[in-house]
Amino acid sequence: MTPSLSPSLLVDLRGQSVQVVEVGPRDGLQNERAHVPTADKVAFVEQLAAAGLTRIEVSAFVSPHRVPQMADAAALCAGLTRRAGVRYSALVPNLAGLRRALSAGVDEVAIFAAASETFSRKNINQGIDESLIAYAEVCRAAREAGLPVRGYLSTCFGCPFEGAVPPARVAELAGRLMEMGVREVALSDTIGVAHPAQVWDVVGATADVVPVAALALHLHDTRGTALANVLAGLEAGVRTFDAAAGGLGGCPYAPGASGNLATEDLVYLLDGLGMVSGISLDGVVAASQHLQPRIGHPMPSRVLQATGRSTGQ
Ligand code: MG
Numbered sequence: 226m227t228p229s230l231s232p233s234l235l236v237d238l239r240g241q242s243v244q245v246v247e248v249g250p251r252d253g254l255q256n257e258r259a260h261v262p263t264a265d266k267v268a269f270v271e272q273l274a275a276a277g278l279t280r281i282e283v284s285a286f287v288s289p290h291r292v293p294q295m296a297d298a299a300a301l302c303a304g305l306t307r308r309a310g311v312r313y314s315a316l317v318p319n320l321a322g323l324r325r326a327l328s329a330g331v332d333e334v335a336i337f338a339a340a341s342e343t344f345s346r347k348n349i350n351q352g353i354d355e356s357l358i359a360y361a362e363v364c365r366a367a368r369e370a371g372l373p374v375r376g377y378l379s380t381c382f383g384c385p386f387e388g389a390v391p392p393a394r395v396a397e398l399a400g401r402l403m404e405m406g407v408r409e410v411a412l413s414d415t416i417g418v419a420h421p422a423q424v425w426d427v428v429g430a431t432a433d434v435v436p437v438a439a440l441a442l443h444l445h446d447t448r449g450t451a452l453a454n455v456l457a458g459l460e461a462g463v464r465t466f467d468a469a470a471g472g473l474g475g476c477p478y479a480p481g482a483s484g485n486l487a488t489e490d491l492v493y494l495l496d497g498l499g500m501v502s503g504i505s506l507d508g509v510v511a512a513s514q515h516l517q518p519r520i521g522h523p524m525p526s527r528v529l530q531a532t533g534r535s536t537g538q
Contacts, residue, residue, distance in 0.1 A: 239499035244280065244465045245491060246411075246441060247273050250301075251282040251316055252485055253473025255294050259521040263297040267304040269516045273470060274308040276508025278488070282335065285316035286325040302329035314375065318349065323363050327370055334367050335375040335411075336360045338402065340395050341384035344415070348379065357401055364406040376407035377443065381427055382419035392430035400434040409439050411467060414454070417447025417483060421457035428461040441465035444486045446472065446525070451486040452494050459498075466491060471513035471524030487526030489513065 250270050254261055261269075270283050283305070289296035298315060307313065314333035317323045326334050338356050339345035345353045360376075367374045380387075381395045399410045412427060419427075424442070431440060442458045444451040444467070455466055472487030492506045506528070513529050523530070 238459060241500050242464065243459075243495055243500045243502050245278060245488065245495075245502055245504060246280045246282065246465060246467045247278040247470065247488060248282045248443070248467050248485060249273070249469035249471065249473045249488065251284050251295070252467075253469035253471070255285060255292055256474040257294065257520055259519060260294070261516070261519045263300050263304060265516065265519050266297070266301050269470075269512055270301070270305060270313075271308075272512035272515060273488075273509065274311045276512055277502070277504040278509075279310055279503065280312045280314065280333075282314045282316065283331070285318075286322035286329070287316065287318050299325060299329045302331060317363060317367075319359060320363055320366060323366055323370075327372070331372070333373045333375060334363075335377060336363055336407070337377040337379060338398065339379040340390050340398055341380045341387045343386035344380045344384045347386065353398070357398075357405070360402075361405040368406050373408045374406060375409045375411060375441075376402035377411045377413050378402065379413050379415045381412040382414040382423055383416060385416050392427045395427050396430040396434045399431045399440070403435050403439065409441055409465065410435060411441040411443040413443035413467075414445055414451075417445030417451070419444065419454050420448075420450050421453045424454045424457040425461050428458060428463060432462065437462040438464070441467060443467040445483060446486050446490075447483040452490060455486070455491060455494060468492075470509055470526075471517065471520075471529055472526040473520070473524065484525045487524070487528065489526045489528035493528050 270281055273281055284298035284301050285295040286298050287295055312332040315326045315331045317326050317334045342353055364374050380390055384390055402410050440463055442463050444454050468488040468491040469485035470488045472484040474485045488509050492504050495502050513524055517524055
């Protein structure tokens with residue numbers, strides 16, 4: 226007998242809303258070697274907002290010595306002409322970063338914990354428990370200031386140092402982030418090893434602890450599985466996905482990690498499914514095309530390449 230796919234999932238998704246969190250200006254540019262001038266970053270963010278992205282992570286208020294690409298976070302925020310209805314967010318590692326983010330007038334902040342102990346120590350120089358104690362302080366202060374907090378959870382699908390990460394561990398840590406007041410947990414495939422069955426397992430385990438509406442998936446396309454993982458996430462009930470225009474980025478502390486899932490590739494899939502994102506594919510392509518000469522290499526987005534705009538010409 227010939228096996229056949231049930232069409233029910235695809236039919237069900239038609240007309241449903243889906244949210245894309247654009248992380249290119251932060252997660253993308255943070256991990257590119259090229260120095261991108263602040264004015265070009267401002268233009269990039271403004272073009273992404275014009276393309277219909279309503280959540281944009283614009284920068285990180287981290288140590289400029291450790292992450293020189295993000296040293297202009299305040300200048301970038303000051304230079305932005307903000308668009309109504311767009312939430313501009315930034316990553317903050319601690320209370321000092323939060324204070325800088327508040328001064329810059331961001332609409333949301335994000336903290337970054339990890340699901341594996343070794344990655345946590347290598348990435349932020351703290352063990353998981355220690356980091357959560359510090360992040361609880363950041364959460365409390367952010368909420369007192371009226372800012373929503375997003376929590377990244379790295380290495381949910383595998384750690385470059387420890388290998389497999391149990392879904393139950395991911396669920397437990399996601400629950401602890403929610404308890405401290407995080408509004409959304411981004412389950413992150415830091416090294417791009419996730420596959421669809423695993424997405425189903427991890428989201429399923431986590432959704433027992435955290436409402437699925439409060440979950441986002443942050444995927445990398447290292448092994449070519451990012452879009453398949455999006456589909457598995459949609460099937461599991463996730464409606465928020467991170468992506469970076471052009472497929473910018475990687476992770477300097479995760480050996481072998483390639484770029485983030487490209488916003489263009491995600492929007493192409495969502496459009497094809499008939500889902501409602503409010504994002505113009507042409508608009509995102511234009512934003513990537515404009516930035517590309519500043520990056521120093523062709524961007525990996527398949528849609529960008531297919532439109533013949535990936536050579537920086
Ligand atoms: Mg990433």
